[in-house]
Structure formats: C-alpha cells, structure tokens
Amino acid sequence: MSYAVKEMFLTLQGEGRQAGRRAVFLRFAGCNLWTGREQDRADAICRFCDTDFVGLDGTDGGRYPDAAALAARAGMIWGEDRAHAYIVCTGGEPLLQLDEALIAALHGEGFEVAVETNGTIAAPAGLDWICVSPKAGSDVVQRSGDELKLVWPQPGSDVDAMEGWDFGHLLVQPMDDARGEENVRAAIDFAMARPKWRLSLQTHKHLGLR
Ligand SMILES: C[S@@+](CC[C@H](N)C(=O)[O-])C[C@H]1O[C@@H](n2cnc3c(N)ncnc32)[C@H](O)[C@@H]1O
Ligand SMILES: Nc1nc2[nH]cc(C(=O)O)c2c(=O)[nH]1
C-alpha cells in the first residue's frame, strides 16, 4: 500500500503524558471528520481543528510507495542512534492509513510507535501508545488505549461514559480557538471537579516548537 503524507518532522511531543519526549511526527494527509477546507469547517463533525493536513506539500511530505520507504525516511529524520526512538503517527486521521505493515516497518527501524487518533476507526495491532481524542457527534469505537485526551469544552460529550472506557490516563486539554483563555479556565475547572483527569497543555505552542 502507498501512504499519503502531509509532513514529517522532528520535535518534542507537546501534549499528553508523553509531553517533552523527542519524537518524529508523521502527519498523514486527510481526515474522516473534516475535509480540511475552511469553507467546510462550519458543517464538519470536527470544527475546531488546529492543523493543516491537506495535500502532500510539507517537509518530507509526499506519496510514499510502500511501508519500507516511509519507515526508512522516518529513521533518517530521527538519526542514527535509535535508542529511545519514538514516532507519533498523527494527521489528519492516521488510522485511515496506518496499517500493521507500516507499524512493523517502523518497529524494524527501531521506533516505538504512537498514534494520535479521533477513535472512530479501530486501531491496528502492534501500537505501543494509543491516544484517543473523542469528538462530540462522532461514534468512538476505539474505547481502550493508553490515554484519552478530551479537548474542552465540547458540548455533547458524555464524560461519565468516557470514565468507563479502558484508558490508562484521562486528560483534558483546552481548546485552542478564539476563546482560548476561557477554555483554559474551563479545562482547569474540569480537572478540579474530576480528580481522575489531568490537565494537558499544548506545550509546543508556548515553546515555539512545531
Ligand atoms: C490534529 S489532531 C490529529 C489526530 C486525530 N485526527 C485526532 O483528532 O486525534 C491531533 C490532536 O490535536 C487535538 N486538537 C486539534 N485541534 C485542537 C485545538 N484547536 N485545540 C486543542 N487541541 C486540538 C486533537 O484533539 C488531537 O488530540
Ligand atoms: N509538538 C507537537 N506535539 C503534538 N502532539 C500532538 C500533535 C498533533 O498534531 O497530533 C502535535 C504537534 O503538532 N506538535
């Protein structure tokens, strides 16, 4: 299978329980909850996306012909010493494309493989870290994983049901939009009211990282 990649780059994971960790980010093109076109945003299921995932035109973006070629490029971006090598597969929605063949090829290059997903598509076997970020109005089928990262506020979210899902960590992350400050306050109030949950910040945005 070939893979449509928007961009790949080396940075620190900015969010969640792995925040601060050196990581290659592999951003796949395309999403099932929004076309990525601004004129479609208001009608999309997911309306608050902060990411350009359209096209193949970013750094190291392109159509990779097979898993081996994509994994080899990711390995070059990480560098020669693969101790603690970590790759975060994101997008767009990575589970539209990430399959067992690519996970195996990334393992072959020495990576631990993480995914950031909206949870509407079941995860393939073999992933080392699964982060699910539910979107109100979508049907989350991937109800287990390492962390659940709820962007807040999202009216219509069934938070009590989420607490019954099978995740190692429950995280609440302020929605970055025009109401940013209010949303930070709302996320703090959420974490104060529900001690099972921890605040997650998009630290890369404060640090000038990608
Ligand atoms: C761009 S998404 C790509 C992966 C996948 N489609 C998903 O939604 O989880 C990566 C992460 O950024 C979060 N995110 C997207 N837009 C955001 C925003 N405006 N504020 C805070 N987090 C946001 C998503 O919820 C997700 O956890
Ligand atoms: N540094 C950094 N950390 C991130 N964590 C999740 C991201 C994403 O867009 O999936 C992201 C991102 O885009 N950059």
Ligand code: SF4
């Ligand atoms: S599901 Fe993820 S990639 Fe798709 S529009 Fe929402 S935040 Fe963006």
Ligand SMILES: [Mg+2]
């Ligand atoms: Mg991002």
